[in-house]
Amino acid sequence: MARIAILYCKRIQDHSCVACAKCFKGMAEKAGEFARHDTIDLVAMTDCGDCPGLTVPRVKLLKELTRGLDREFDVLHLGTCMKIAMETAQCPIDFDSLKPVLEAKFGVRVVLGTHPY
Ligand code: SF4
Numbered sequence: 001m002a003r004i005a006i007l008y009c010k011r012i013q014d015h016s017c018v019a020c021a022k023c024f025k026g027m028a029e030k031a032g033e034f035a036r037h038d039t040i041d042l043v044a045m046t047d048c049g050d051c052p053g054l055t056v057p058r059v060k061l062l063k064e065l066t067r068g069l070d071r072e073f074d075v076l077h078l079g080t081c082m083k084i085a086m087e088t089a090q091c092p093i094d095f096d097s098l099k100p101v102l103e104a105k106f107g108v109r110v111v112l113g114t115h116p117y
């Protein structure tokens with residue numbers, strides 16, 4: 001069982017995928033980057049912290065909240081929307097730099113991408 005949290009791009013969530021229906025479909029079908037998990041427990045979804053890449057303080061808050069609820073997550077997915085923003089929309093996040101920081105600071109596995117649709 002993978003306990004996961006998903007971050008979405010604050011600027012394009014609900015524009016690129018209305019109501020995040022694509023990620024819910026991807027989880028139901030274990031498609032795209034969700035295929036790596038046997039079963040999924042979605043703990044939380046929230047935004048990336050906004051530009052210019054305020055993801056570390058956002059994840060800190062998310063970890064504190066989920067710990068307080070006794071619902072900690074092990075895997076953090078940066079949504080496909082964030083991947084697209086990094087590749088095509090001048091998102092300031094550099095995934096290769098951010099991933100080791102998040103993994104070391106918060107003890108979670110970080111995956112770039114979610115659904116494949
Ligand atoms: S990629 Fe996922 S998290 Fe991002 S907007 Fe689409 S459904 Fe939501």
Ligand code: SF4
Binds near residue numbers: 050092
């Ligand atoms: S462009 Fe990047 S930093 Fe800005 S809101 Fe989207 S994902 Fe977050």
